[in-house]
Amino acid sequence: MIALNDMWQVSPQTEKKIKLLDTTLRDGEQAPGNAMTIDQKIAIALKLEEAGVDYIETGFPFSSPLDALATRKIFGLLTRSSVATFCRPVADDIRCAVDCAGTSNRHLLMLVVTASDLHLERKRGITRQQCLEELQRAIDVANGLGVENLAVGLEDASRASLDYLEELARASVSLGAKEIIFADTTGYATPQSTWHLIKYMRGVVGSDIRLSIHCHDDLGLAVANSMSALLAGADVVQATLGGIGERAGNTSLEQIVAIIDCKGRDYGLRTAAKLDCLYEAFNILRSAIGLEEPRTRPLFGRYAFTTAAGIHQQGMFNDPDTYEYVKPSLVGRKRELLVSRHSGRSIVRHAVSELGRKVDEKKINYLYNKYVISDEFATTCRTVDDLAKLIANDLVTDKMEYHA
Numbered sequence: 001m002i003a004l005n006d007m008w009q010v011s012p013q014t015e016k017k018i019k020l021l022d023t024t025l026r027d028g029e030q031a032p033g034n035a036m037t038i039d040q041k042i043a044i045a046l047k048l049e050e051a052g053v054d055y056i057e058t059g060f061p062f063s064s065p066l067d068a069l070a071t072r073k074i075f076g077l078l079t080r081s082s083v084a085t086f087c088r089p090v091a092d093d094i095r096c097a098v099d100c101a102g103t104s105n106r107h108l109l110m111l112v113v114t115a116s117d118l119h120l121e122r123k124r125g126i127t128r129q130q131c132l133e134e135l136q137r138a139i140d141v142a143n144g145l146g147v148e149n150l151a152v153g154l155e156d157a158s159r160a161s162l163d164y165l166e167e168l169a170r171a172s173v174s175l176g177a178k179e180i181i182f183a184d185t186t187g188y189a190t191p192q193s194t195w196h197l198i199k200y201m202r203g204v205v206g207s208d209i210r211l212s213i214h215c216h217d218d219l220g221l222a223v224a225n226s227m228s229a230l231l232a233g234a235d236v237v238q239a240t241l242g243g244i245g246e247r248a249g250n251t252s253l254e255q256i257v258a259i260i261d262c263k264g265r266d267y268g269l270r271t272a273a274k275l276d277c278l279y280e281a282f283n284i285l286r287s288a289i290g291l292e293e294p295r296t297r298p299l300f301g302r303y304a305f306t307t308a309a310g311i312h313q314q315g316m317f318n319d320p321d322t323y324e325y326v327k328p329s330l331v332g333r334k335r336e337l338l339v340s341r342h343s344g345r346s347i348v349r350h351a352v353s354e355l356g357r358k359v360d361e362k363k364i365n366y367l368y369n370k371y372v373i374s375d376e377f378a379t380t381c382r383t384v385d386d387l388a389k390l391i392a393n394d395l396v397t398d399k400m401e402y403h404a
């Protein structure tokens with residue numbers, strides 16, 4: 001027998017630890033409706049640190065006094081995670097970031113420069129050469145201040161021409177940058193294009209420079225593109241809790257961690273993150289920004305580990321593996337079975353057994369018709385306890401029931 005897995009599995013390398021950069025407090029926060037107070041940012045940052053996230057991007061310090069103060073405070077509170085800051089290639093931005101989080105290795109200062117001709121011409125109105133010189137001057141400023149951990153982010157890299165990306169990357173590395181970030185700023189990339197980009201750029205910068213990926217979800221490909229980058233050899237992935245962020249959002253941090261948890265052995269990858277802590281961080285975020293609980297979102301959705309469908313429930317009663325590949329325990333959650341018109345007789349049998357009773361199949365049919373598929377319950381969704389209460393009342397006067 002040929003297992004389908006054998007056809008696509010990559011051969012495991014030595015297990016490599018992927019670094020996680022959370023940008024919930026910067027890219028996530030800058031999206032409409034997501035602004036947070038300093039205390040809210042601190043609470044999320046501390047939970048992200050507890051979860052094992054490597055870098056916590058605190059904001060864009062020069063953009064507002066609140067971002068600067070949040071960066072300063074979070075940097076002072078973190079003991080294990082590093083802080084990352086967003087800077088344009090402008091001296092004031094760099095000085096402000098350094099003022100807030102210092103120059104040590106625990107502060108990843110990210111200079112974000114324009115990489116695509118579209119942005120150069122129509123957003124900035126500058127030439128490739130002018131942009132390159134701007135970057136070189138900015139790196140000189142950072143180096144002059146003694147910044148140890150410098151990254152250069154290439155905005156709109158997925159729509160940029162390869163020769164210019166190469167030029168920017170070579171210049172950055174030659175001036176001391178430790179990391180190059182490829183931003184799919186508009187959600188233009190595909191898993192294939194991202195894979196080729198990272199493979200190509202690894203050849204350009206060599207093995208000592210970290211490559212990082214930053215994706216947006218405009219076509220719903222952010223997670224797939226980020227995974228593709230990691231499989232091609234990227235070292236760092238930028239992501240947000242619940243995938244919040246500009247427009248359709250960013251790569252979901254929890255999805256990346258879960259994929260690597262579930263398939264990392266095949267891929268030769270691992271992270272240091274704890275998904276149950278990330279779920280707690282997501283709930284802090286939800287209450288901070290008033291984000292409704294999504295119904296079907298992977299891992300964090302209200303019903304991500306819940307089913308009301310009869311065929312699924314029948315399988316789950318026999319063996320949860322039948323319809324559950326991702327385990328709720330992975331996120332510190334619990335499996336839940338609900339009762340709707342789509343449930344079957346198996347949930348009725350389960351509710352009866354929960355009551356410690358036994359009834360014959362004729363009675364099961366009666367209860368099923370009355371409490372599952374009747375018009376009265378056509379559009380409701382209830383818990384097994386609710387169903388058990390209805391059944392308990394029904395059984396009080398019933399002559400067919402007997403105690404188990």
Ligand SMILES: [Zn+2]
Nearest residue numbers: 027185214246
């Ligand atoms: Zn972004």
